[in-house]
Amino acid sequence: MKNYSLFSIVKHSFHILISLLIVLIFYFSMAAASSYVFQIPTGLTNIRNEQDRIDKEHANYQKNINKIANIIKKYADLNIIERFEIAKLIYDESIYYGIDPIKVTSLIKTESTFNKRALSNRGAVGLTQILPSTAKYMADMITLPYSEELLWDPAYNIHIGIAYLSYLNKRNSSLDNALQCYYAGSVTEVAESYRDSINKTYSANK
Numbered sequence: 717m718k719n720y721s722l723f724s725i726v727k728h729s730f731h732i733l734i735s736l737l738i739v740l741i742f743y744f745s746m747a748a749a750s751s752y753v754f755q756i757p758t759g760l761t762n763i764r765n766e767q768d769r770i771d772k773e774h775a776n777y778q779k780n781i782n783k784i785a786n787i788i789k790k791y792a793d794l795n796i797i798e799r800f801e802i803a804k805l806i807y808d809e810s811i812y813y814g815i816d817p818i819k820v821t822s823l824i825k826t827e828s829t830f831n832k833r834a835l836s837n838r839g840a841v842g843l844t845q846i847l848p849s850t851a852k853y854m855a856d857m858i859t860l861p862y863s864e865e866l867l868w869d870p871a872y873n874i875h876i877g878i879a880y881l882s883y884l885n886k887r888n889s890s891l892d893n894a895l896q897c898y899y900a901g902s903v904t905e906v907a908e909s910y911r912d913s914i915n916k917t918y919s920a921n922k
Contacts, residue, residue: 780807784821787921792830802830802843805874813882819891820878822917823898826910832870841867844877854880 784803788794794802806824810817827845828834840847841864846854848864854876855862866872884894888903895914896907 777807780817784817787818787821787825788830790921791825794830802832802870802874805871806878809875809878813878815878815882815885815891816918818922819914819918820881822914822921823881823895824874824877825917826914832868832873842873842877843870844873844880846873846877846880850880851876854883857883 781800781803784806785799788799788803792799803821806820807817810820824830824843827840828843830843832843834843834845835841836845838847841851846867848867851867852862854860858879860872860876867876881894881898884897885891888894888897892911892915893903895911896903899910900907
């Protein structure tokens with residue numbers, strides 16, 4: 717009887733010990749997990765913050781591209797690929813030169829209605845309707861290669877056209893004056909209706 721009671725006591729004590737070990741293991745594993753969550757290394761935190769910033773910037777970037785593409789869609793019957801390619805070019809080059817992308821979009825709408833093959837009576841070429849002589853002057857200034865054939869390339873045409881607008885903006889007291897100079901070479905009454913047309917499109921789409 718005594719041996720049986722001793723065995724029962726040992727067995728019961730063993731079960732208690734096992735239970736305590738399980739509780740302790742669970743406690744320390746939770747403590748370790750909490751320690752990892754709340755003590756993230758600084759480098760890892762910085763990486764996560766940087767990724768969050770990149771994700772937000774990408775979402776904002778895509779939102780701006782979509783906005784320009786939708787403006788183009790209102791005025792030109794282009795396929796979706798061409799529409800978004802032009803929208804991206806306009807946005808990227810505008811940001812690079814510090815010009816409002818919607819203002820540039822409005823200028824291109826006024827100049828060519830987004831027709832990359834547009835050619836004026838005066839010989840102005842492409843989306844931004846820039847004259848070859850002006851394009852050559854700007855290409856030399858910003859050290860770009862130049863040929864009249866290149867002017868028909870939308871990427872080159874948009875780049876050189878916005879570079880020229882940026883140049884005029886720096887030489888004049890306002891972007892409105894720069895727009896008039898883009899059209900007429902100087903601030904004149906003749907160019908006011910051109911400026912107003914651009915601003916009307918801008919106001920309707922900003």
